Amino acid sequence: MTSTAGVTEATREKVTEIAQSSQVSEMFNRQRDAYFNNPYPTLEERRRHLLALENLLRDNQDAIAEAIDKDFGGRSVHETQALELFSSIDGLRDCRKKLKKWMKPQRRQVSIWFAGASNTVLPQPKGVVGIVVPWNYPLFLSMGPIANALAAGNRCLVKMAANSQHLCRLLAELVAEKLPPETLTFLPGVSAAEFTDHPFDHLIFTGSPGVGKTVMKKAAEFLTPVTLELGGKSPTIIAEDFDIKAAAERIVQSKLYNAGQTCVAPDYLFVPRHRVDEFIEQARRVVAKRYGRLETPDYTAIIDTRAYSRLLQTLDDAERKGARPISLLEGVQPDNDLQKIPPTLLLDVGDDMTVMQEEIFGPLLPIKPYENLDDVLAFINAKERPLALYLFSNDKKLQQQVLTNTISGGVCINDCMMHPAQHDLPFGGIGNSGMGHYHGYEGFVEFSKLRPVFKQARLPGAALLAPPYGKLFDFLYKLMVK
Numbered sequence: 502m503t504s505t506a507g508v509t510e511a512t513r514e515k516v517t518e519i520a521q522s523s524q525v526s527e528m529f530n531r532q533r534d535a536y537f538n539n540p541y542p543t544l545e546e547r548r549r550h551l552l553a554l555e556n557l558l559r560d561n562q563d564a565i566a567e568a569i570d571k572d573f574g575g576r577s578v579h580e581t582q583a584l585e586l587f588s589s590i591d592g593l594r595d596c597r598k599k600l601k602k603w604m605k606p607q608r609r610q611v612s613i614w615f616a617g618a619s620n621t622v623l624p625q626p627k628g629v630v631g632i633v634v635p636w637n638y639p640l641f642l643s644m645g646p647i648a649n650a651l652a653a654g655n656r657c658l659v660k661m662a663a664n665s666q667h668l669c670r671l672l673a674e675l676v677a678e679k680l681p682p683e684t685l686t687f688l689p690g691v692s693a694a695e696f697t698d699h700p701f702d703h704l705i706f707t708g709s710p711g712v713g714k715t716v717m718k719k720a721a722e723f724l725t726p727v728t729l730e731l732g733g734k735s736p737t738i739i740a741e742d743f744d745i746k747a748a749a750e751r752i753v754q755s756k757l758y759n760a761g762q763t764c765v766a767p768d769y770l771f772v773p774r775h776r777v778d779e780f781i782e783q784a785r786r787v788v789a790k791r792y793g794r795l796e797t798p799d800y801t802a803i804i805d806t807r808a809y810s811r812l813l814q815t816l817d818d819a820e821r822k823g824a825r826p827i828s829l830l831e832g833v834q835p836d837n838d839l840q841k842i843p844p845t846l847l848l849d850v851g852d853d854m855t856v857m858q859e860e861i862f863g864p865l866l867p868i869k870p871y872e873n874l875d876d877v878l879a880f881i882n883a884k885e886r887p888l889a890l891y892l893f894s895n896d897k898k899l900q901q902q903v904l905t906n907t908i909s910g911g912v913c914i915n916d917c918m919m920h921p922a923q924h925d926l927p928f929g930g931i932g933n934s935g936m937g938h939y940h941g942y943e944g945f946v947e948f949s950k951l952r953p954v955f956k957q958a959r960l961p962g963a964a965l966l967a968p969p970y971g972k973l974f975d976f977l978y979k980l981m982v983k
Contacts, residue, residue: 508678532657532658535656536628536655547604547654551648552597553680555593555594558644561675562582569665571667572665572666574802574804574840575839577801580801581640584641584758585640585641588922589644592645596649600652603624603942606621606623607621608621609622609953615963617962618956621956622951622952622954624945624946624949624950625654627655627726628703630646631696631699632650632660632705633693634659635708636804637759637804639668643659645928646948650948657685658686659672669687669689673686697716704720704726706728709732710733713935717729728939729935729937730935731935733885733886733887733910734769734885735765735767735909736768736771736880736890737770737771737890738771738877738891739780739894740894742894743895747893749780753787753829753844757791757792757844759801760803760863761861762808765917767866767891769850769866770868771869771871772870772871773871774870774871777848777870784829784844785829785831788830792844795833802839802841803842814855815861815865816847818854818855822854823849824850824854825848843864846867850867850868878902878906878907885933886908886931888909890913891916893915894915910935925942929943966978
């Protein structure tokens with residue numbers, strides 16, 4: 502196991518002190534003062550911060566995976582490695598490599614009537630960024646915003662979920678050894694209400710739409726700009742032309758990462774009516790091959806008793822209202838001790854069922870048979886705008902039809918959940934699924950103030966338009982509007 506012996510006893514005591522006293526205001530003020538003392542960190546400073554985090558993650562992979570496993574009560578180590586550690590390290594590296602280009606002031610066009618003048622846009626740090634992180638991908642969903650915010654030259658305070666305190670405490674100790682608290686601080690044991698009650702220069706929250714509205718109301722008290730990455734019911738469509746076996750492999754695997762506890766997981770599935778049985782058969786094959794049994798460590802547990810009970814109630818509600826559950830591990834029942842639920846398809850679902858009204862966030866997948874694609878698009882458009890939309894089709898005309906007649910935070914064609922892993926694509930929602938973006942250049946811009954700078958020429962032409970007005974003004978104005 503990778504050692505965290507580099508963390509000194511003094512650092513551990515300091516983190517404990519912060520956790521016990523909830524020094525949010527003190528740390529906020531320290532970061533705000535540091536911002537005013539150095540409002541525009543150099544390229545070298547920013548790169549050094551990003552590299553320190555990159556090395557920190559690489560050097561402590563086992564300890565981080567172990568902390569996440571403890572928080573979940575059973576989290577696949579390999580999923581943590583692939584979906585969180587690699588993505589976070591690669592994202593930090595990508596920011597570091599592209600940062601020089603991002604920081605460069607942008608030249609903008611000057612009107613002919615202002616000849617000799619210049620226009621530029623200067624990306625400047627906003628100040629102190631508050632980051633509120635959920636429990637489902639606690640490393641990836643903290644490091645993504647941190648990378649962009651530090652790249653933009655900001656200071657960061659991080660509040661992690663109550664279910665992620667093993668990881669939060671570990672990251673607080675590791676970061677305290679490598680970066681000054683005026684640059685980045687994790688705050689163990691802090692409540693969301695206490696954290697958001699500060700005039701951050703930008704606030705990013707990842708979580709449910711309901712809590713997102715509360716965060717936005719609090720931010721409005723300080724006129725703090727917000728980035729909201731919220732959940733949603735992401736629809737998935739298999740078109741007639743696509744191979745059912747390939748679709749089942751990709752959809753089922755994506756759905757079962759983190760046992761379905763993913764904000765961009767496929768939430769409900771449209772299948773051509775005459776191919777439903779074929780999809781079920783192929784889905785069973787995938788689960789038998791890749792998991793086989795409920796107790797396998799490759800299959801992640803539901804995060805806590807409350808979430809586990811909510812999923813069982815959702816399943817019970819669907820059954821009572823006429824849905825047919827099909828366990829993809831035949832004969833296997835939910836295990837209360839493991840807090841695991843077998844992968845389950847739901848047929849004959851109705852819109853009055855909880856499973857079709859709320860984000861599932863678990864290994865349940867409703868199937869809606871269809872005959873006409875227009876009906877599918879009408880159904881999707883009648884719902885709140887989703888965080889993701891997935892289409893399986895090789896028909897370019899059909900792809901364009903779906904893209905131009907729907908709207909969502911992001912889209913994957915012929916796969917699921919791949920778009921958040923692309924560093925050069927912005928990640929974000931729309932409407933009920935959120936606002937704003939991060940990842941890549943768009944993330945750098947999100948946490949920057951794009952400051953327009955106009956520099957006048959030595960002999961400004963605008964002086965010709967000054968009073969007293971007369972024939973010269975009239976002549977020039979006619980030229981201007983011609």
